[in-house]
Amino acid sequence: MSGPRVLITGFGPFPGVPDNPSAWLAEALAGETRGVAGTLQAEILPTSWESVAALTPSLFEVLKPEIMIHFGLCQRAQGFRIERSAHNRVARRADIGGALPASDAVLAEGPARLDTEFPAASLAAYLRAHGLEAAVSRSAGRYLCNFLYYRALAWASRQDRPTIAVFVHIPQRAAHGGACSEAELLRGAQETLRFVLDLPARESRTRETLSAVPLAVSESLRQDA
Numbered sequence: 001m002s003g004p005r006v007l008i009t010g011f012g013p014f015p016g017v018p019d020n021p022s023a024w025l026a027e028a029l030a031g032e033t034r035g036v037a038g039t040l041q042a043e044i045l046p047t048s049w050e051s052v053a054a055l056t057p058s059l060f061e062v063l064k065p066e067i068m069i070h071f072g073l074c075q076r077a078q079g080f081r082i083e084r085s086a087h088n089r090v091a092r093r094a095d096i097g098g099a100l101p102a103s104d105a106v107l108a109e110g111p112a113r114l115d116t117e118f119p120a121a122s123l124a125a126y127l128r129a130h131g132l133e134a135a136v137s138r139s140a141g142r143y144l145c146n147f148l149y150y151r152a153l154a155w156a157s158r159q160d161r162p163t164i165a166v167f168v169h170i171p172q173r174a175a176h177g178g179a180c181s182e183a184e185l186l187r188g189a190q191e192t193l194r195f196v197l198d199l200p201a202r203e204s205r206t207r208e209t210l211s212a213v214p215l216a217v218s219e220s221l222r223q224d225a
Contacts, residue, residue: 008069090105
């Protein structure tokens with residue numbers, strides 16, 4: 001199938017959350033192949049400091065995704081949180097195996113913060129326009145969601161071709177006391193995928209509109225003269 005290579009990730013369980021909906025959501029979204037111009041692959045990452053550090057370099061290099069959509073659970077979230085930044089910091093918090101991180105930084109030589117070039121605010125507005133709660137966040141936290149996102153953004157920044165990386169925090173399912181039903185979570189993920197895949201065409205339409213404005217103004221002035 002023609003189209004970009006898309007990596008979709010979710011996380012497995014972690015302390016206090018035996019059923020992480022981001023894993024189900026990533027697999028469900030990757031199965032949505034009808035009408036999708038691209039190759040979708042889901043990867044469920046163990047919520048483990050050591051595993052994420054070991055798996056991500058080979059995962060990125062083998063798949064060489066042009067688009068990465070990462071999902072993670074935020075138990076405090078009331079809707080979709082589109083993460084604008086990842087920070088080079090790590091909380092001393094135990095993972096699913098009870099292990100603590102090996103360092104206080106994600107990458108020892110990395111900058112304090114990495115920002116996605118993806119239009120996070122536009123995606124949030126798009127989701128709200130489709131009846132879903134969504135907002136932009138400036139911090140992906142200090143746990144494994146941020147740990148993964150920082151590594152993904154660092155890898156994307158080193159690629160010769162444009163590479164999209166975006167992290168979306170989702171709320172817990174309503175059945176587990178959260179803010180969204182499974183149907184709403186899946187719809188939000190589907191709309192996110194549509195928005196991301198349509199981004200090049202959307203940006204092209206925007207450039208065409210902007211380039212046409214001076215001509216339209218010029219024509220109007222000539223008619224008024």
